[in-house]
Every structure is written in structure tokens, then in C-alpha cells.
Amino acid sequence: MRYIIIALLVIAMACKNTPTNPKPHAYPRVYFPEREYQLFDTNAPFSFMYPKYAQVKPDDEDGSNTHPFWYNINYLPYNNGNNSMATLHVTYQEFKNRAEFDDLFDDTRRLAYKHDIRAEEINEIEVHNASTHTTGIIYELKGNTATNLNFYVSDGEKHFLRGALYFNSKTEIDSILPMLNFLKQDVVKMIETTKWK
Numbered sequence: 001m002r003y004i005i006i007a008l009l010v011i012a013m014a015c016k017n018t019p020t021n022p023k024p025h026a027y028p029r030v031y032f033p034e035r036e037y038q039l040f041d042t043n044a045p046f047s048f049m050y051p052k053y054a055q056v057k058p059d060d061e062d063g064s065n066t067h068p069f070w071y072n073i074n075y076l077p078y079n080n081g082n083n084s085m086a087t088l089h090v091t092y093q094e095f096k097n098r099a100e101f102d103d104l105f106d107d108t109r110r111l112a113y114k115h116d117i118r119a120e121e122i123n124e125i126e127v128h129n130a131s132t133h134t135t136g137i138i139y140e141l142k143g144n145t146a147t148n149l150n151f152y153v154s155d156g157e158k159h160f161l162r163g164a165l166y167f168n169s170k171t172e173i174d175s176i177l178p179m180l181n182f183l184k185q186d187v188v189k190m191i192e193t194t195k196w197k
Helices: 002-014 098-113 173-193
Strands: 036-042 046-051 053-058 071-075 086-094 121-129 135-140 147-154 159-167
Touching: 036 159, 046 053, 046 173, 071 173, 086 173, 098 135, 098 147, 135 173, 147 173, 159 173
Parallel strands: none
Antiparallel strands: 036 046, 053 071, 071 086, 086 159, 121 135, 135 147, 147 159
């Protein structure tokens, strides 16, 4: 009888499994590099600081050199290969008068707001740096958009620099948010250190 009672107790305790919830979908941990900056200073009519884990390459894939001061800044902190995870496309235009500046400004705003169909919100952050005679706007696009960060900076007299950050693979905002926040600081550093020649 004693063995039957012990067996029943063991069976009863074995049947009391606590249900476990499935673990939420997770993304691999990203290890961010230490921030170190270097100067981008070429024959371009501007200079700026950019991270040492990035590469600046001219944007002349077709070899035409139509826009000699357009660049792609490829960020390479997230893998060991040569493939970048994100690219900041930087374009430069010189303008001669207020009407040309207004056209460049309108184009930049239109390009940022063409994503408003998918964007949950678009924040405009004004940029003003008296020491470098630079003003501009950073457009932060919240949600699953093709680009989550656009900007322009200008001296208001001659120089107009525009940038748009793109991740190089289709991703959900949840998975790229830590990387976006990390790279946003690099873009802000670039904007803050832009100087005109």
C-alpha cells in the first residue's frame, strides 16, 4: 500500500507542469564599436568629421563624374566583411541666389515627406551653428520607412549639403532601432563639424 501511495504522489507531482510561454522573437545582439572620428578633407568645398569604422566613397558608379562632390559613407561596424549595413548618401550643390536655395530646400523637404505614407511621424530638428555659419534641418522619420534620417545643411549663401541614411537590407524598425540610434549620433557629429571652404 505504501508503494502505491508513493507512486500516486510521484505521478501527481509529475503532472503539475507549469506552462511556459514561448519566448518572443529576438534579434542578434549588436556590439557597437568604440567611437573614433577622423577628418574628411579633400578638394570638396566642405569638410566634416566621420567615424573610423566608415568608408567614404565617391558616388560615381557610372564613371561619369557628373557630380564630383557626391559621396556614399558606408558604415561597417556590424560585420567583418566589406558589406556595409547602412549607407549615408551625401549630395552637394552650389547655388547662386535665393531662388536656387529655395528649390534645393523644397526638393529636400519633398524627398523627406514622400515617406509620410509609411512614416508614423516626421520630426524636424533645426540646426544652427554660428561658428561654422551653418543652418539646416534634420528630418527624423519614425516607423518602417525606407530611410529614417534625412538632413540638409547650408551656409545660406553658396553651399548646400544634403544627406539620407539608408539601411542596405529590408528591415523592420524594431530590429534596426539600436543601430539607427547609434548611427544618428555619427550623422549629428558630421553635421556639427561641417565646415565650408
